[in-house]
Amino acid sequence: MAKTQGAALDRKKLMADPIMVTTIVLLITFLTLFILYPLAILLVDSFVGDGSFGLSIFKRIFAMPSFTKAITNTLKVGFLVGILSSLIGLLFAYVEVYVRMNRFVGGLFKTVSMLPVVSPPFVLSLSMIMLFGKAGIITRFLLHIYDNNVYGFWGIVIVQTLTFFPVCYMMLKGLLKNIDPSLEEAARDMGAGRWKVFADVTLPLMLPGLGNAFLVTFIESIADFANPMIIGGSYDTLATTIYLQITGAYDKAGAAAMAVVLLCITLLMFAVQKYYLEAKTAATLTGKASRARMLIEDKSVKVPLTIFCSLAALFVIMMYICVPIGACFPTWGYKFFPLTGKWFNQVFTKYHGFKAFKDSFVLSLIAAPITALLSMIISYLVVKRKFKAKGFIEAVSMLAMAVPGTVLGVGYIRGFSGGLFHTGFLQGIYGTGLILIIVFVVRSLPTGTRSGISALRQIDKSIEESAYDMGADSLKVFTTVTLPLIKDSFLSGLVTAFVRSITAISAIILLVTPSYLLITVQINEFAEKGAYSLACAFATILIIITYSAVLLMNAFIKRFGTSRNIKEE
């Protein structure tokens, strides 16, 4: 048997579609150049960076006590944050799905899940310092503790847990909703108590999902740069060590090798998560719940769970509120009244605030539509078409999810500062706004692609086939059928990309040049210097921008959304 003729015909049909071929070629070039190549150059650098091929650079960095310490630090934080986040996330998800809640508690939950999305990833570090630090409102003024040290291991763990648990909560909520209530009812019917049902039925069904949530958080935690930078103090993690190695010690080869080590850890975790746990999660929980769940009304369960989660939610919300308030106090920790607008004023008069917001805003605004369109094209190709390079495109765009921003940043420095393979070719883009935009795109591409793929999987393949059959070419099918059908996903991808870009810091901080002022970099700088009020003022405006973008999107989807009519079918 030989499939040669069929394969040859498929190839010919593909070639008869020049737009499609061009798109695929451009995509492959983009992915190779801006995701694979920077990582490859890190490998090359760390093996031959000092002239001869070998492990000498690795030997050198592993001999540094600060580096080995950073590895253990990172892993310790990652494990603890992963476990805490998935447990708290599970609790929240359980309460939301199983316990009848009033509207107030429901609102709290919704706010908590929303906050990390619209705020820069490190604002909690700021408020942690302002509430519990040496001059913290709670520690110093309420409890009269004058030497509380929030910096270090516990600071990072608490801040990261509070930042990442809403992600686990959202993931696990989806899974819990998909458990068929009749499974649990059957166990209840057989005489199992509520706790027994949870332990024997719900939890085992959730285990792969929990593992999944743990790993996702673990990867986020060890890739996190800004929180350890601000609240880590002398407790260095891999991401900050790499940053210091390149900006402080100017040891580019060493930083490259360290980046390779960090990348290996995240890739390993990512592989386990993607290929082992994700499949398992899907296998145990298939389909939708057949009918509504009997919610728990029992007061002995409902009251403590609701109170605990509400308090936790209120605490998180308070931490976020602390940021705009902090920006209004005349001097944080010493003088609270009268509230003042002077920090906001200074942002714009003294610290080039206008330029910072303009630069961040414009660059993100350019990156967002590119990201959204690119991820929809990739999703379309991956889900609806078959061609040889499809596996490559899907794998590489997903791979970007596992690459920590710091690693990518170092890769770009090594890969483009001297041009491609240090030859000078394409050197021109280094240090420009273009490379910042590309980084924004690459960083947001995986999330966009993921949501695009799941949106497209829900659309019957024959709808596009019918358009194709009616005489539309690929471009026409994509623009008149696919895109309109996933308009909502496209819009939310657009906003997500914008928000992620404008709040990004880890890769950007390594690549930004003085000609561009970015808000996140400014916030980081002021926080480093201890100018928390200014940092808060910057962060507040940033949150307002991102929140407005999200509101705008929701209003837009509500007004023009298509999915509602489509789903009714």
Added chain:
Amino acid sequence: MEKIKKGVRLDHISKIYQDPKTGKEFYAVKDTSLTIEPGSFVTLLGPSGCGKTTTLRMIAGFESPDEGEIYLGDEPINELTPNKRDTAMVFQSYALLPHYNVFDNVAYGLKLRKVPKEEIKERVMKILDLVELTGMEGRMTNQLSGGQQQRVALARALVIEPSVLLFDEPLSNLDAKLRVTMRTEIRRIQQEVGITAIYVTHDQSEAMALSDNIIIMNKGVVAQMGTPQEIYYHPVNEFVADFIGEANFLKGKMTGRSGDLVTLDIEGSPLEVEGNDRMEAGNEYTLVLRPEAATLADKGGLPCKVVLSCFMGSYQNYHVMVGNTLVKLEEHNPKNKHIYAVGDNCSLVFDPKSVHVL
């Protein structure tokens, strides 16, 4: 809308798939040659996995054959993409564009062909009239019933005036009554337009009601092609006989011949039936007996014993044992006939001309 009708010809077509679990390759369609006459209505019929949908999708261009060539009229079309082929498909799930209303759905293909606006309007309205959807053109597709959606799908395929119309189990999502109405509609419209139609289904009554010719497929190969009557009365093998309608198989050795009539020994009793020239005494043959072609009597046929007797309204359903062979039969209009009970010994009677020797 007069244009030259085109037929379809498959010349030694094969399609190889890979089993996703074992990685083994197998023939989904194997060395299939077919000629479909211009203007005829042909059904591809077979159990699931027999290769009928794959064949249809190869004609539409969604799949590429691994061997052989497909012709539309006289033109080889292997290398053409679906959008360049002069075929139009009606999908199982209708596949209407959910963000368009009825008019825009039907007009989609014409717009792609850059037909002038006025003409689009005229042609769409004419087709909507043909499928009896006049007045619905402003509706969104999710405001239509299943049958109406199917009509839109049909109208959309017809309006671009393709040479060949392809149907991929279009009625399987409809309820039983609507299926019957719609298949009559499809046949009426096909006759009116005079278009070549290829129709995939696993429902034999649909195939019977619709087709000029039925192609029965099994395991990737064509088992038989012929008119509904040929296939029902003269199946080429047990698979075809069993797949189309109910069939009883009586096996027996040929003992003698007199002219057209041959004598077979069935479970120890001699039976005279109409045979064919190829039959030789001494060989084993299988007879196909349709349930409605036989009846029970006190004597005069093959001796049998009733094991099931069940009143079904329009007929009495019997299962009888002829020796060791189970025979099912339907006694129609049983009102004033003698009803045999379970355990009765009686006789299986049928016209020798109404059995078919395989």
